[in-house]
Amino acid sequence: MIYVTRREVFSASHRLHNINLTDEENLLLYGKCNNKNGHGHNYILEVVVCGEINPKTGYLIDLKILKTIIREEIIKYVDHKHFNYDVEFMKGINPTTENIAIAFWNRIVNKIPSGKLYSVKLSETENNYVEYRGE
Amino acid sequence: MIYVTRREVFSASHRLHNINLTDEENLLLYGKCNNKNGHGHNYILEVVVCGEINPKTGYLIDLKILKTIIREEIIKYVDHKHFNYDVEFMKGINPTTENIAIAFWNRIVNKIPSGKLYSVKLSETENNYVEYRGE
Amino acid sequence: MIYVTRREVFSASHRLHNINLTDEENLLLYGKCNNKNGHGHNYILEVVVCGEINPKTGYLIDLKILKTIIREEIIKYVDHKHFNYDVEFMKGINPTTENIAIAFWNRIVNKIPSGKLYSVKLSETENNYVEYRGE
Amino acid sequence: MIYVTRREVFSASHRLHNINLTDEENLLLYGKCNNKNGHGHNYILEVVVCGEINPKTGYLIDLKILKTIIREEIIKYVDHKHFNYDVEFMKGINPTTENIAIAFWNRIVNKIPSGKLYSVKLSETENNYVEYRGE
Amino acid sequence: MIYVTRREVFSASHRLHNINLTDEENLLLYGKCNNKNGHGHNYILEVVVCGEINPKTGYLIDLKILKTIIREEIIKYVDHKHFNYDVEFMKGINPTTENIAIAFWNRIVNKIPSGKLYSVKLSETENNYVEYRGE
Amino acid sequence: MIYVTRREVFSASHRLHNINLTDEENLLLYGKCNNKNGHGHNYILEVVVCGEINPKTGYLIDLKILKTIIREEIIKYVDHKHFNYDVEFMKGINPTTENIAIAFWNRIVNKIPSGKLYSVKLSETENNYVEYRGE
Numbered sequence: 066m067i068y069v070t071r072r073e074v075f076s077a078s079h080r081l082h083n084i085n086l087t088d089e090e091n092l093l094l095y096g097k098c099n100n101k102n103g104h105g106h107n108y109i110l111e112v113v114v115c116g117e118i119n120p121k122t123g124y125l126i127d128l129k130i131l132k133t134i135i136r137e138e139i140i141k142y143v144d145h146k147h148f149n150y151d152v153e154f155m156k157g158i159n160p161t162t163e164n165i166a167i168a169f170w171n172r173i174v175n176k177i178p179s180g181k182l183y184s185v186k187l188s189e190t191e192n193n194y195v196e197y198r199g200e
Numbered sequence: 201m202i203y204v205t206r207r208e209v210f211s212a213s214h215r216l217h218n219i220n221l222t223d224e225e226n227l228l229l230y231g232k233c234n235n236k237n238g239h240g241h242n243y244i245l246e247v248v249v250c251g252e253i254n255p256k257t258g259y260l261i262d263l264k265i266l267k268t269i270i271r272e273e274i275i276k277y278v279d280h281k282h283f284n285y286d287v288e289f290m291k292g293i294n295p296t297t298e299n300i301a302i303a304f305w306n307r308i309v310n311k312i313p314s315g316k317l318y319s320v321k322l323s324e325t326e327n328n329y330v331e332y333r334g335e
Numbered sequence: 336m337i338y339v340t341r342r343e344v345f346s347a348s349h350r351l352h353n354i355n356l357t358d359e360e361n362l363l364l365y366g367k368c369n370n371k372n373g374h375g376h377n378y379i380l381e382v383v384v385c386g387e388i389n390p391k392t393g394y395l396i397d398l399k400i401l402k403t404i405i406r407e408e409i410i411k412y413v414d415h416k417h418f419n420y421d422v423e424f425m426k427g428i429n430p431t432t433e434n435i436a437i438a439f440w441n442r443i444v445n446k447i448p449s450g451k452l453y454s455v456k457l458s459e460t461e462n463n464y465v466e467y468r469g470e
Numbered sequence: 471m472i473y474v475t476r477r478e479v480f481s482a483s484h485r486l487h488n489i490n491l492t493d494e495e496n497l498l499l500y501g502k503c504n505n506k507n508g509h510g511h512n513y514i515l516e517v518v519v520c521g522e523i524n525p526k527t528g529y530l531i532d533l534k535i536l537k538t539i540i541r542e543e544i545i546k547y548v549d550h551k552h553f554n555y556d557v558e559f560m561k562g563i564n565p566t567t568e569n570i571a572i573a574f575w576n577r578i579v580n581k582i583p584s585g586k587l588y589s590v591k592l593s594e595t596e597n598n599y600v601e602y603r604g605e
Numbered sequence: 606m607i608y609v610t611r612r613e614v615f616s617a618s619h620r621l622h623n624i625n626l627t628d629e630e631n632l633l634l635y636g637k638c639n640n641k642n643g644h645g646h647n648y649i650l651e652v653v654v655c656g657e658i659n660p661k662t663g664y665l666i667d668l669k670i671l672k673t674i675i676r677e678e679i680i681k682y683v684d685h686k687h688f689n690y691d692v693e694f695m696k697g698i699n700p701t702t703e704n705i706a707i708a709f710w711n712r713i714v715n716k717i718p719s720g721k722l723y724s725v726k727l728s729e730t731e732n733n734y735v736e737y738r739g740e
Numbered sequence: 741m742i743y744v745t746r747r748e749v750f751s752a753s754h755r756l757h758n759i760n761l762t763d764e765e766n767l768l769l770y771g772k773c774n775n776k777n778g779h780g781h782n783y784i785l786e787v788v789v790c791g792e793i794n795p796k797t798g799y800l801i802d803l804k805i806l807k808t809i810i811r812e813e814i815i816k817y818v819d820h821k822h823f824n825y826d827v828e829f830m831k832g833i834n835p836t837t838e839n840i841a842i843a844f845w846n847r848i849v850n851k852i853p854s855g856k857l858y859s860v861k862l863s864e865t866e867n868n869y870v871e872y873r874g875e
Contacts, residue, residue: 066605067568072597076325078213078240078282083391094392096399102282105213105240107325121488122499123566128598129501147213147237161393163337190211190242192342193398200336201875202838207867218661229662231669256758257769258836263868264771296663298607327612328668335606346865348753348780348822353526364527366534372822375753375780377865417753417777431528433472460751460782462477463533470471481730483618483645483687507687510618510645512730552618552642595616595647623796634797636804701798703742732747733803740741 068115068183069125073135075144078105079160082149103147109188110139110169116180126179138172162189166197174199203250203318204260208270210279213240214295217284238282244323245274245304251315261314273307297324301332309334338385338453339395343405345414348375349430352419373417379458380409380439386450396449408442432459436467444469473520473588474530478540480549483510484565487554508552514593515544515574521585531584543577567594571602579604608655608723609665613675615684618645619700622689643687649728650679650709656720666719678712702729706737714739743790743858744800748810750819753780754835757824778822784863785814785844791855801854813847837864841872849874 080103081095091099098104112135116125142152148160154172158164166187174182188194215238216230226234233239247270251260277287283295289307293299301322309317323329350373351365361369368374382405386395412422418430424442428434436457444452458464485508486500496504503509517540521530547557553565559577563569571592579587593599620643621635631639638644652675656665682692688700694712698704706727714722728734755778756770766774773779787810791800817827823835829847833839841862849857863869 066603067571068601068603069568070599070601072599074326076239076241078238081393083393086391097280100280100282100286102285103213103238103240104211104280104282105238106211107242118566118568118572121491123486123488123564123569125568145232145235145239147235147239150237151235159393161388163339163388163395164393166337167388191209194340194342196338196340198336198338201873202841203871203873204838205869205871207869216663218663221661253836253838253842256761258756258758258834258839260838294663296658298609298658298665299663301607302658329610329612331608331610333606333608344866346779346781348778351528353528356526367820370820370822370826372825373753373778373780374751374820374822375778376751377782415772415775415779417775417779420777421775429528431523433474433523433530434528436472437523461749464475464477466473466475468471468473479731481644481646483643502685505685505687505691507690508618508643508645509616509685509687510643511616512647550637550640550644552640552644555642556640596614621798623798626796699798701793703744703793703800704798706742707793734745734747736743736745738741738743 066115067118067125068113069128069131069180070111070113071128071131071135073110073112073132073140074107075110075140076105076107077143077146077148078103079148080104081159081161083159084157103149106189108143108165110135111184111186111188112173112182113184113186114177114180115183119179126177130178134173134176138176139169162187162193162195163197166195170197170199201250202253202260203248204263204266204315205246205248206263206266206270208245208247208267208275209242210245210275211240211242212278212281212283213238214283215239216294216296218294219292238284241324243278243300245270246319246321246323247308247317248319248321249312249315250318254314261312265313269308269311273311274304297322297328297330298332301330305332305334336385337388337395338383339398339401339450340381340383341398341401341405343380343382343402343410344377345380345410346375346377347413347416347418348373349418350374351429351431353429354427373419376459378413378435380405381454381456381458382443382452383454383456384447384450385453389449396447400448404443404446408446409439432457432463432465433467436465440467440469471520472523472530473518474533474536474585475516475518476533476536476540478515478517478537478545479512480515480545481510481512482548482551482553483508484553485509486564486566488564489562508554511594513548513570515540516589516591516593517578517587518589518591519582519585520588524584531582535583539578539581543581544574567592567598567600568602571600575602575604606655607658607665608653609668609671609720610651610653611668611671611675613650613652613672613680614647615650615680616645616647617683617686617688618643619688620644621699621701623699624697643689646729648683648705650675651724651726651728652713652722653724653726654717654720655723659719666717670718674713674716678716679709702727702733702735703737706735710737710739741790742793742800743788744803744806744855745786745788746803746806746810748785748787748807748815749782750785750815751780751782752818752821752823753778754823755779756834756836758834759832778824781864783818783840785810786859786861786863787848787857788859788861789852789855790858794854801852805853809848809851813851814844837862837868837870838872841870845872845874
């Protein structure tokens with residue numbers, strides 16, 4: 066059993082806003098993160114896959130394949146985009162780091178050809194990170 | 201003569217768009233950086249001051265003072281903001297990293313109480329940086 | 336179930352010294368870390384909280400709240416201090432990274448308002464880290 | 471129970487090549503990683519030991535001892551070497567990051583004098599990491 | 606006048622060896638860096654261009670163009686290669702970091718379409734860097 | 741002409757205190773940095789040497805030699821020490837980052853066997869750096 070991680074970076078905007086609350090409630094709850102025009106981050110995404118090493122390749126999973134899955138299923142939809150307006154799979158979801166990580170998990174959990182998805186880690190800034198393990 | 205650097209980090213959105221060009225020309229010029237709803241970064245700002253050490257304090261400049269200047273003149277206007285819509289001193293300026301760095305220089309060049317401003321460095325991503333020395 | 340991490344940095348001094356041993360034994364045991372006047376580090380502290388996302392906020396815990404807890408319960412007592420002389424809650428405890436991490440855990444384990452404390456990670460240098468999970 | 475990590479860095483060459491496959495199959499499988507003359511990395515190795523703190527020392531394990539074990543059992547055999555030709559304990563093993571991590575685990579698992587080996591993490595580039603926990 | 610930096614990372618092998626010296630002299634001079642089968646690094650390359658901002662684009666140089674030049678003229682020849690055997694433009698040149706940086710400068714100095722090349726920085730490990738400014 | 745940098749890391753304590761001022765004046769001037777028992781940092785030191793490449797070695801300076809000079813002249817006197825009490829060459833000097841950088845310059849400026857000392861950079865925290873070029 067081995068754990069393999071692939072790291073990808075993307076740049077996106079978001080605005081924390083719960084559409085079921087009033088503007089005043091949102092401002093109180095999210096403060097500067099509720100700024101109407103949004104703000105942005107260089108998000109760092111780490112995808113961890115676990116399983117057994119293939120004796121032929123010496124790989125758990127070819128990282129070229131894992132990279133392609135992450136880019137085709139996630140990065141191309143979110144890089145240089147605004148989470149609240151441009152990302153179909155985030156429609157109606159408040160783009161907190163927690164919710165984004167879970168949405169990313171759901172995008173790829175059934176797409177990993179060898180091993181199984183163990184963890185999705187998402188860093189919003191150098192001080193704030195989230196990890197989701199599908200539990 | 202000594203060089204002292206203070207680093208600050210902020211998160212903001214921007215959209216590369218020249219208002220004197222058509223939408224087609226902008227898209228051609230800026231590609232994904234022209235995305236209508238913008239995208240964002242964790243910008244890393246480094247301000248370098250140079251001059252002689254004050255023999256009483258052993259400092260070129262008290263970094264608490266330099267930090268306050270950077271935060272009061274720059275960070276509070278741009279952190280968790282959208283450069284194209286929320287930042288008064290960027291009005292009418294296309295927010296490329298180059299233009300932002302120069303605007304930042306202009307905000308603080310006359311506010312440094314000891315030493316003189318030597319350089320403003322601005323990192324947009326881990327692969328792209330800009331430096332302006334007022335030349 | 337999600338894991339959320341907040342990172343804080345502080346600068347402190349310490350001296351490794353077991354008060355129940357002789358000076359010779361301490362020197363033999365700790366070498367240069369036993370230097371009488373102490374030495375110091377930029378410690379990096381990461382606090383991990385786990386639990387379920389609040390559907391109203393989209394947060395496990397508001398990071399402004401977690402930041403405040405860490406700063407009020409830990410950072411303000413240790414930043415720019417000497418662990419052996421200045422920190423009340425470390426009195427009588429030899430300030431190895433292991434012992435500091437456990438003391439930090441105890442300071443905050445009952446103060447987290449949502450989710451529960453999962454892990455305290457403490458980095459002393461870029462080559463040495465410790466993690467405590469309350470086990 | 472506490473987890474203590476020691477980080478070491480080394481520079482080595484490798485070539486991904488399965489000696490049971492033809493040259494064409496190897497090229498198809500490994501692409502540029504199959505380059506005949508090899509290529510190299512600054513590998514980052516993290517060794518995690520877990521166990522109980524020794525009440526006398528306040529350490530799980532003296533990091534000088536852990537460092538010496540890692541250097542004597544691993545680093546001196548692989549630093550500034552080519553994994554395919556210079557490393558006796560990798561003979562016949564295709565030097566993927568997965569296989570190297572497991573070989574490193576086997577080198578030290580019975581050499582840790584206090585606590586037990588919990589994890590070997592090996593980073594090949596800033597985007598690719600592997601972790602092995604002996605499972 | 607503004608300075609713009611683009612960072613690229615590549616993985617390569619090298620062996621320090623002066624073909625005009627004997628094997629004994631080489632070993633004495635380069636020690637473990639003279640290992641017959643070579644060793645490798647994740648090199649970090651930073652290319653700095655300086656000049657005036659184009660008022661139409663707000664750029665000194667479009668970083669997509671700078672990235673393409675670096676990749677087409679340098680990276681594709683050295684990534685996952687062995688400097689001593691695989692790189693035509695390094696033939697007969699001992700691949701010290703100093704010599705590689707100058708060879709890289711020569712590859713691109715006449716290819717920059719706007720601004721002029723200011724500096725090539727090359728990092729071999731986290732502790733060793735070289736900078737060449739064409740002086 | 742080429743610039744070569746060697747990076748070294750050390751851990752030390754200091755207390756900002758001007759012995760010609762009263763305790764009240766020192767506290768007012770330095771705030772928490774004046775803490776009686778001191779505090780500490782993981783200092784990052786970068787030494788930059790410039791000059792011409794030796795055609796025989798392909799080096800400006802053998803980094804093993806530069807490393808030895810830095811360690812013998814600086815690191816062994818300051819690592820795991822308190823700048824105010826343990827470091828002979830800092831006696832009577834208030835250990836601000838500025839003053840430490842200049843003292844380090846003076847320790848090595850006449851010891852570099854090839855090339856000449858160009859710059860001493862000293863980082864106190866991830867947000868504060870100083871550079872001295874002997875000007």
